[in-house]
Amino acid sequence: MNTKQLEYFLATVEQGSISGASKVLDVAQPAISLQLANLEHELKIKLFERNFRGVSLTHAGSQFEEHARLILNQINTAKLDLIGQQTKCKGKVIVGLSQSLCNVLSVQLQTELEHRFPNVELAFRVGPSYMVENWFAEQQIDIALCYNTDLSKHAASSLPLISENLYLYISPRPKNPSYSELSLFGSIPFESLQDYELFMPDRRDALPKLLEEQAQKSGIKLKTRNAFGQLMTTLHYVSQGFGLAIYPSSATCHLEASHQIRAINITEPELKREVYLRLAEHQHKNPAVAAVFELIRETAANLHADNSWRGELLDNKYQQPSVINIESAVAG
Incomplete structure (x- = not known):
């Protein structure tokens, strides 16, 4: 089930026919018919009675209409919330990491950030692992990618990313x-x-x-x-x-x-060797820092999937395709 099917279903209900829904949506009738048939097949129920005048809802179809409207309303509300959240994500975020981690992460991370959070400025502070640890302990950086398990005492969020x-x-x-x-x-x-x-x-x-x-x-x-x-x-x-x-x-x-x-x-x-991702305690309420933190998790999973970053992925949040994306994670 997807939003397109729900939109086609409700348009057909409101217009009383597939041809009417076709005109309102500016979508060919066969495409609407196919989506409705797929929806009925997935639900294993008949939603419409069809006749020469058009269509009418079955009893099950009437029940499903209420759920369809609720689902689409929730999705639209979520979209509005996310747009608002993206506008809150602004400012500069400093990520401390080693040369090797910067090599694999920086281009994809920067590209995704510019596309999805254009008001966030990302700065990389690159150095040996012991310097990254010092920067994090001294609150000179907002996020650290490091190899030291002891840094969790300075972190609001901390997780093993990859071995x-x-x-x-x-x-x-x-x-x-x-x-x-x-x-x-x-x-x-x-x-x-x-x-x-x-x-x-x-x-x-x-x-x-x-x-x-x-x-x-x-x-x-x-x-x-x-x-x-x-x-x-x-x-x-x-x-x-x-x-x-x-x-x-x-x-x-x-x-x-x-x-x-x-x-x-x-x-x-x-x-x-294990790589840890840390979010500094002094930035735990900063939406821009939270956005970059989540985007690093997603980027690491993508790089692991395409074999650029080999090893065992320890953070499985973005390992498999999911309807939960980076924006919803930040908003939540």
């Missing part, structure tokens, strides 16, 4: 001869990573800490070299065949799509 997979990345055409065989691998045990030199971000960041903890558990020592300050510079170096790095697909999705870089699965164990 992202980590991969070893290599160029399809490595320049280093020692990488030639590795470039053919589909997977590699974590313990074997000790045989290769890896680019490593600042050791205060979440990723090096995770890798070092796993190396200690596995009884190995990883050989590392300092990554370049900017993520894209490091990945460009890797794509040119001069190095190796461990990242989530959020950092590399654009390079993978253009086949400039390829992922090797890490096994024994698989490496994952």
